[in-house]
Amino acid sequence: MKTTTKELCIQGLLVALVTISTMVFQIPVSATQGYIHLGDSMILLISVFFGAKYGMVAGGVGSAMADLLSGYGHWAPFTFIIKGIMGYLIGKIASFSEKNQKLFTPRNMTGSVLGILWMVFGYFVGGGILKSSFAVAAVSIPENLIQGFAGFVIFIVVGIAFHKAKIYKFVLTR
Structure with a gap:
């Protein structure tokens, strides 16, 4: 499948959006040795509005860059x-399209919640590997749940604004 210049530009902007939204507002969390941020809400929005491919690249590359x-x-x-x-999973389950606006x-909503739960599980496994202890990594689960569901709330608020503004007419690429 050939990628158009427009698709490549959109993808680059979405990666930058995730990176910046993850970095601009960070609350350190001592239990996870990580931080709470706004990037998850952008991954949710991108994955629902743009689909699995865009969600996967923006989520993976943008968050790793952050x-x-x-x-x-x-x-x-x-x-x-x-x-x-996370982005791929949400985008595959989501049903936003030109027909279903x-x-x-x-x-x-199911895709978003499953994506957040995957993220919490993934960071539990990653933390277990990095810290050589899944018991120690389990301490991060509540903070990662808070991070994920805070992102979900922001996704809903911003999503309502985007939907009322009919932003999807300008960005829909599915």
């Missing part, structure tokens, strides 16, 4: 995989 640029380089390979799969459908 880790590298924020001093969390040791997490970048895990983040690349975890957030890439409803943001809050059961499929979109």
Whole structure:
């Protein structure tokens, strides 16, 4: 499948959006040695509005770049995989299209929740590997749930604004 210049430009902008939204507002979390951020809400929006391919690349590359640029380089390979799969999973389940222009459908909400739960599980596994202890990594589960569901709330608020503005007419690429 050939990628058009327009698709490549959109993908680059979406990667930058995830990177910047992850970096611009960070709350350090001592239990996870990570941080709470706005990037997950962007992954949710991108994956629902643009689909699996865009969600996977923006989530994986954008989040890993944020880790590298924020001093969390040791997490970048895990983040690349975890957030890439998160975006892909959400985008595959989501049902937003030109025909179905409803943001809050059961499929979109289910995909978003499953994507967040995958992220929490992925960081639990990644933390277990990095810390050589899954018991120690389990401490991160509540903070990662808070991060994911805070992103979900922001996704809903921004999604309502985007939907009312009919932004999908300008960006829909499915």
